[in-house]
Amino acid sequence: MSFSIYDFTAFNQAIDKALFDNCSPFWATVWELTIIGLVFLIAYALMGLFLVYAERKVCAFIQNRVGPNRVGPYGFFQTIADFIKLMLKELITIKNADKVLFNIAPFIVIIVNFMAIAAIPFAKGLHAIDFDIGVLYVVAVSSLSVVGVLLAGWSSNSKFSLIGAMRSGAQIVSYELSVSLSLITMIILAGTMQFSAIVEGQANGWFIFKGHIPAVIAFVVYLIASTAEINRGPFDLAEAESELTAGFHTEYSGIKFAFFYLSEYMNMFIVASIAATLFLGGWMPFHIGGWTGFNNVMDFIPPIVWYIGKTFFLIWVIMLFKWTFPRLRIDQLLTLEWKYLLPINLVNILIMAFIVLMGWHF
Numbered sequence: 001m002s003f004s005i006y007d008f009t010a011f012n013q014a015i016d017k018a019l020f021d022n023c024s025p026f027w028a029t030v031w032e033l034t035i036i037g038l039v040f041l042i043a044y045a046l047m048g049l050f051l052v053y054a055e056r057k058v059c060a061f062i063q064n065r066v067g068p069n070r071v072g073p074y075g076f077f078q079t080i081a082d083f084i085k086l087m088l089k090e091l092i093t094i095k096n097a098d099k100v101l102f103n104i105a106p107f108i109v110i111i112v113n114f115m116a117i118a119a120i121p122f123a124k125g126l127h128a129i130d131f132d133i134g135v136l137y138v139v140a141v142s143s144l145s146v147v148g149v150l151l152a153g154w155s156s157n158s159k160f161s162l163i164g165a166m167r168s169g170a171q172i173v174s175y176e177l178s179v180s181l182s183l184i185t186m187i188i189l190a191g192t193m194q195f196s197a198i199v200e201g202q203a204n205g206w207f208i209f210k211g212h213i214p215a216v217i218a219f220v221v222y223l224i225a226s227t228a229e230i231n232r233g234p235f236d237l238a239e240a241e242s243e244l245t246a247g248f249h250t251e252y253s254g255i256k257f258a259f260f261y262l263s264e265y266m267n268m269f270i271v272a273s274i275a276a277t278l279f280l281g282g283w284m285p286f287h288i289g290g291w292t293g294f295n296n297v298m299d300f301i302p303p304i305v306w307y308i309g310k311t312f313f314l315i316w317v318i319m320l321f322k323w324t325f326p327r328l329r330i331d332q333l334l335t336l337e338w339k340y341l342l343p344i345n346l347v348n349i350l351i352m353a354f355i356v357l358m359g360w361h362f
Contacts, residue, residue, distance in 0.1 A: 005302045009125030036128055040114060044266060051265040052079045055319050062323045089254035094156060097251065101155035106252065106259035108148030113266045115141040120273045121195050123283045123304035134195040135187060138274060139180050145267070146172045152260070153248035164247030167237045167330060171228060174337045175235075178225035179271075181345035185218040185352045186211070186278045199282035204289070206281040212360070214352040219279045221341055221348070223317065226275070228333065230267035233322030237330050268318055269311070276310035283307040 004010065015035075019028040053068065053076065060067030068075025094102065116138050118128040131137050146169050153165020189211045190198045201207075208215050228235035249260040276282060283303035287295045328336070 005304070007124045007303075012125055040117065040128070044114070044117070044262075047269055048262040048265050049079045049083060051269065051315065052082075052261075054315075055265075055322075058316065058319045059323050062320075083258065086258040087255055091254045091256065092251075094158075094251050096157045098155040098157070101151045102251075103256070105148045105152035105155060106256045106263075108151065109145050109263040110259050112141055112145045112148065113263055113270065115144075116270050117266075117273075119195060120270070121199055121277065121282055122307055123302070126304065127196060130194065130196050132192075132194045135183055135193040135198075135274075135278070138270075139176075139183065142267075142270070143172075143176055145263075149248050152252070156248075156251040158251050161248050161250045164250070168231055168248055170330075171231065171235065171237060171333060174334055175225045175228040175341075178221055178337060178341040178345050179229055181342070181349060182218040182222035182225065183274075183278065185214060185345070185349050188349065188352050188356055189215065190278075191356075195277055195282070198278060199284055202281040202284045204287060206279065206284070206286070208279040211352065212355060214348050214355060215279065217344065217348050218352070219275070221345055222275055222279070223314070225337070225341055226271035227318050227321055228337070230264065230271060232264070232268060232318060234325040234327045235333055236322070236327060237333055268315055272311045272314035272318065273307075275314050276307065280310045280314075281306070282310075 016028075016032065019031050022028075023031060056075075056078070057067045059065075068078035071078045071081045093099075119131060119134045119138050121127040121130070149168045149172070150165050153161040153163075153168070156162070186198075186207055187193055189207055190201050192198060192201070198207075202210070208219055211218075231237075249257060252260060283306050285295075285298035285301060285303075285306055287298060
């Protein structure tokens with residue numbers, strides 16, 4: 001069977017057939033789950049380490065510095081060295097902390113990341129789970145991360161951690177509304193919540209172009225709201241170093257602190273992936289109607305390259321937010337959501353529904 005970098009369906013089917021031909025159905029399923037789990041673990045670790053390195057370089061560029069330049073070429077292995085250091089650090093026991101909840105909290109945020117990533121289509125045929133309610137599933141599981149954050153802040157028995165957790169809880173719950181409403185706007189245009197069907201629906205044009213002005217408004221609101229939801233600057237009130245030291249994970253050390261640190265970057269990857277999938281066509285190439293030659297050239301670029309390119313462009317934009325704009329006050333942050341983004345979103349949904357009803361979209 002021939003495999004193609006343009007469609008991984010045949011590759012996945014070959015592995016599935018080989019396992020079921022050589023094992024019982026039970027063990028074949030166990031092996032498949034194990035392989036998928038290991039692939040996600042390795043990809044999660046590598047992606048997190050790369051994003052930490054990338055942000056250091058982006059930050060250095062904006063501040064006219066060099067950034068990491070000691071460990072490895074261009075400091076490429078600096079984040080690996082830092083990760084090894086964190087792995088070897090002592091796990092400090094907090095005397096009056098709720099030990100069970102204190103230890104569970106970092107794992108909750110990591111598990112939520114894995115559950116969300118599982119539904120994202122990385123390329124044609126490269127999809128762990130293809131739910132027919134994929135968008136609803138991702139919104140539902142990603143909202144569970146606030147549980148880990150609140151547990152971390154409360155169980156630490158520290159006023160700094162508790163204030164950071166309460167700020168983060170209010171922020172996530174507030175901005176989750178705008179994120180969800182932006183996604184609903186695109187679901188109305190797509191007519192489905194299944195990620196693979198949403199991507200297929202953009203074969204002749206990405207939704208950000210097909211959906212007229214409401215799609216552009218939904219995209220901008222999604223970027224702002226999702227940046228706030230994952231506690232990235234300038235919305236990082238939960239981790240305001242000058243006020244709360246490190247916020248809800250102040251009392252954590254070693255590998256547990258690394259979990260929270262890694263989770264922030266993977267959250268950024270997840271929100272960028274969802275934006276790339278719903279607004280920018282996911283792994284679909286860029287096509288212009290009537291330009292056959294141009295479209296054929298675009299088709300030569302593998303789908304996974306399109307997906308990675310779009311996702312990392314959006315990650316770069318989110319990184320620019322942090323290192324360009326000053327941090328908002330907590331009242332400004334909540335005012336932005338409740339007085340501006342939420343009303344804009346509600347009106348935008350009505351406009352998009354009217355455009356789809358009238359058939360005015362491309």
